[in-house]
Amino acid sequence: MTRTAAGEILTRLRDAGPMSRAELSRITGISSAGVTKITAQMRLEGVIRERSAAEAAPIGRPPVTVEICPESRYVVAIHLGAGQVHVALSDVSLGLSLTESLEYDLSEPADALVSRAAEVARSMIVRSGVPSERILGVGIGVPGSVDATGRVNTHSILTGWQDVHFADAFEAELGLPAVIEHNATALALAECCYGIGSEAESLLYLLLGKGIGAGFAQTGPDGRRNAVEIGHVVVEPGGRPCRCGGRGCLERFFSEEPLRALVGDQDLSRSDLLAAAMQRPEWGKVYEAFLQALGTTVTLLGPEMIVLGGDLGVAPEAFVSELRRDLPGRVMPQQRDGLRIERARFTDPAGAYGAACIALESFFYATGPVAPRWPLRRAGRA
Amino acid sequence: MTRTAAGEILTRLRDAGPMSRAELSRITGISSAGVTKITAQMRLEGVIRERSAAEAAPIGRPPVTVEICPESRYVVAIHLGAGQVHVALSDVSLGLSLTESLEYDLSEPADALVSRAAEVARSMIVRSGVPSERILGVGIGVPGSVDATGRVNTHSILTGWQDVHFADAFEAELGLPAVIEHNATALALAECCYGIGSEAESLLYLLLGKGIGAGFAQTGPDGRRNAVEIGHVVVEPGGRPCRCGGRGCLERFFSEEPLRALVGDQDLSRSDLLAAAMQRPEWGKVYEAFLQALGTTVTLLGPEMIVLGGDLGVAPEAFVSELRRDLPGRVMPQQRDGLRIERARFTDPAGAYGAACIALESFFYATGPVAPRWPLRRAGRA
DNA sequence: TTACTTACCTTACTAAGTAAATTAAGTGGT
DNA sequence: ACCACTTAATTTACTTAGTAAGGTAAGTAA
Secondary structure, eight states, X not given: OOOSHHHHHHHHHHHHOSEEHHHHHHHHXXXXXXXXXXXXXXXXXXXXXXXXXXSOOSSSSXXXXXXXXXXXXXXXXXXXXXXXXXXXXXXXXXXXXEEEEEEOOTTSOHHHHHHHHHHHHHHHHHHHTOOGGGEEEEEEEESSEEOTTSOOEEEOTTTOOEEEOHHHHHHHHHSXXXXXXXXXXXXXXHHHHTSTTTTOSEEEEEEESSSEEEEEEEOSTTOOEEEEOGGGOBSSTTXXXXXXXXXXXXXXXXXXXXXXXXXXXXXXXXXXXXXXXXXXXXXXXXXXHHHHHHXXXXXXXXXXXXXXXXXXXXXXXXXXXXXXXXXXXXXXXHHXXXXXXXXXXXXXXXXXXXXXXXXXXXXXXXXXXXXXXXXXXXXXXX | OOOSHHHHHHHHHXXXXXXXXXXXXXXXXXXXXXXXXXXXXXXXXXXXXEEOOXXXXXXXXXXXXXXXXXXXXXXXXXXXXXXXXXXXXXXXXXXXXXXXXXXXXXXXXXXXXXXXXXXXXXXXXXXXXXXXXXXXXXXXXXXXXXXXXSOOEEEOTTTOOXXXXXXXXXXXXXXXXXXXXXXXXXXXXXXXXXXXXXXXXXXXXXXXXXXXXEEEEEOSTTOOEEEEOGGGOBSSTTOSBOTTSOBSBGGGTSSHHHHHHHHTOSSSOHHHHHHHHHTSTTHHHHHXXXXXXXXXXXXXXXXXXXXXXXXXXXXXXXXXXXXXXXXXXXXXXXXXXXXXXXXXXXXXXXXXXXXXXXXXXXXXXXXXXXXXXXXXXXXXXX
């Protein structure tokens, strides 16, 4: 979706690392004059800097390498998880400088939650000492579906939210532009751009927690991204009823509650749950259901990589190696060859990384539906 | 993916019908000055015309309605189906003025087929009497996967083609720019833009023929489209081997060959096959497999409408009504509510409509990866 | 020193739009 | 008949984001 030459240049510098203006011109197709002009502007804005040339070519004028200044701009990341909110401040290389979390009750009204999260964000901004004009915007990750404009949370099963205008709400609270995205989708993009999937063209991010969800992301201009309701793929037609209204959904087999029931231990930490479940005789059926749903998802969406996130990111090595062994047999040969299965790189406040990534795409790399905000002089004019 | 204001205006005139410049400005957000300038250029080019105003508002200066001239430009459509090629000439409203078909053997080399198809296209262009500068380009529908650039047929199971550069080949043959797309995907877009799905935001096109395939299309800027390998969704793990390399794929249950085996009649026409199959006692299992794969596909992709194409487009009414009754129970409630199931509007040389649509998107409405070609004066300068 | 190569910058230009003011073409009140 | 009012369309002057062409910078090699 990269639209402007400036966004294209920044994205290349992020993905391929520091390089000379000449090389930028070659790989982007932008004229060298254009690169000069745009990089000059960016240097004025403090967004990129020159670096004392690396290995010069043996001939001709040695190139000057330019690189992104990670701390030149920041975004606020707000991850609304199941009962927990993470707020963080991220630089443009997805480095989180401050993070904070807060608990909430799933029945808490959305607007009350927005106020509390915004208060945390405000105090964090103050504490960080980052001048406000360097903070470009807010990215919000939500545990449910998002409309096409990236402003409304249309539906969240877990909390019961319906058509909540989170972007509007946070913009009003913080005075910064905001975008929202589905949690797993945001994480898919984060892994795709900055994490384990940076070499892959497309990726499916699997998120196991209270439920099981997924997101799909693709790099490049016109790279699409979308939520994937893998938790509600039917793996046992006519099976047990699911909160989604269907029957026999994957989530009724492979998510916290059914796994806990399988293990029969309510005190086990969630990260140990999978290891314990794998010891049970009934595990085979659960694993088969998971494999079937995942195989179908890969067949239909064709990702080059599967990234295991949430509790799957800390799954026992046996689980990962079994999956690497068994999944290829469930997908088409063309997909099978290149298919990689990896653990997620971003953990801990994983959702905050996703939310930050979404904000960066929109407000810094200019690949989202919103105009970039880093040219400060233009923003100052408004 | 609409990028230029000109493309945006044309797309609106297509989707919402003729309207005044003022209204175009309002709904697109383009300044009224811009609309004036752009429409003036388009009128010069002969692409749009004014119409003696419709019902004027009771107050203020009466608006002048503008509309697209369907016969102002043409594209060549080439549909490469299973053993049959359709070549057609289409105006910008997807009206096919000439169509022709030719048979080929599935083992015929791709380049020989290109030559023969191109020869048909050349003679058709001559016969049509359309001046060559009004023919914008070629759209090619292929029975397999296509790379991201819209130029290479990476893989076709039916014919065994691998990495065939159809766009390059037809450009060389015809001297016109070319784009390719997966057949079912092209048809999805055609139904979405001009056919039964014009009110829907997104749609899944199901194509039953020798195999079963599908395509997904979404309207609007950033509207994505992609092939959907529904035929290779596994509906019976460990089942009968499929030519794709997997086992128990839907295509082993629900496509020409297995249906014919079910009915036990080799002479039945393909359009009567489904009706005959529905009478057999084993139909229930086949239908269940279809329902399961389709339900999962809808869950994962979330289309607003399902369009039945190919032999499904002429399926018995009983089939369609059963599907309308049974499918909603297999998808999530949010998807269930708005989900519509309809027969395709484009039949006969259906694939040609798809191919034409793809060409129009790229070369006229400027929503594809290629620059629009309708401004003749610019093209003349090159 | 001179020739050559590659990197980068400057100038002049163009494409594609916008904002603000102006003109056009109707209605209805007096 | 005339004028206020409204909406539509156009014109003018400007802005933004680039490109093309050519010049300058900074090194190596003979």
